Amino acid sequence: MEGQIDLFTLLAMIVAVIAVLKLRSVLGQRSDEDDARIERKAREDVRNPATAGAGSDKVVSLPRRDREEPAVLGAPVDTEEEDKRVREFAKGDETVADGLFAIRKLDPEFDPGEFVNGAKQAYEIIVTSFGEGNKKALRDLLSKDVLEGFTAAISEREARGERIEQNFVGINKADILEAELKNGVANITMRFVSQLITATRDKAGTIVAGDPTKIADVTDIWTFSRDISTARARSNPNWRLIATQDAH
Template identity: 30%
Template sequence: MPLWLMILLGTIFGGLIFFAIFMFVRSRKKSKEALGASAGETSKYAGQAPPEPEVLAGQVAAIREHDAAFDEGRFLKWAEETFFKVQESWTERQASGARALMTDACFADHERRIGELLAKNEKNELDALAVSGTAIMGIESDKQTDTITVRFNAQCADYTVNAETGEVVRGNKAVGAWVEDWVFMRARPDYLAGGGEMPAGGLETNWRLARIDEVMG
């Protein structure tokens, strides 16, 4: 085979591989833009590892100053349960299933996105959804609210189908890993107990999902 032909075929083959990778990443990104509840932006913790134990211990101690019963292990367990409930609400296209778990703005966006799927007669599937790890990325408090960001390392096959025919219209059935930071908020119990007004946005003393920020995926 002439050298020029080998170079030409190599260039074409390389281009096809690049195009295939580009389309795969593009389909994953497009599908992930619709995943879950209220879409946030890139997480402020993107590119960062979870805090060192002593740093997290200091943040936990700070929240315990006004909530002595706070337990980070119990909170992470609840957060993971919430993760699966929200994803079930999404894949079943039943927004009401997540109402009690979200702030007003988060639920409004979740409901709108599900409405868009229903209008197109589409359904987003998250086959083999699993969480491989969770971590608290940060705990913050102000006068009225507490905020905790939880990182989820997860994997699933993420694709959208026609709800009637089952035909895949976006994404693919390959299982892929992704990372998101979920931001939970609540009204500070001590603030309300001291006569403070309930913060706007549907916040109560129970934790609510405020938004989902992208990290990887």
């Protein structure tokens, strides 16, 4: 009918008006997706500062790590104090100091003080185990050649029916005599001055060596070795005794 608006026409007009208002409200505003895209771009600019302002001659490239490995925290650094500490164990011997520094350079975790303490513990265990005839305790502390020598001596003693009575009194001195790094293997020679009460008895119980009532001063020169050539090798902290000799 003329002068009247068809119902369907009215509905179409309302939909059109709503669409225009909706479009106007959206224009000039950022959606969540836009914000996410802008944030991603900002992060990329931080990671690659050289590309953040392409075309600008005022862009400054910040230094960044090419490697993705995390920095090792607490790794020893040869500061002046550390240098002094290493030289104290060298006791003025530059050759020994050079050897310790070479070992430390390849294995930053190496500490001469910790080594000396560990060597003293190993010395006591080895001396005590040898006296007791405990071959099993010696296996992880001795090289193959030294182990063969120690076990042979124990076997010969047992074959003679002899036994050792021993009391480890203590270590008076433990000094580094030599230190070297050769083909990725660290070798350190120590002088131990210890005190023992020891006596060897035969089958009949007669004392054939030593004195169970006296403290004997004993000086030994031992060389310890450890492979530090690779990261895998360095993961094993154990040193092995590779040579022994009596002090003259």
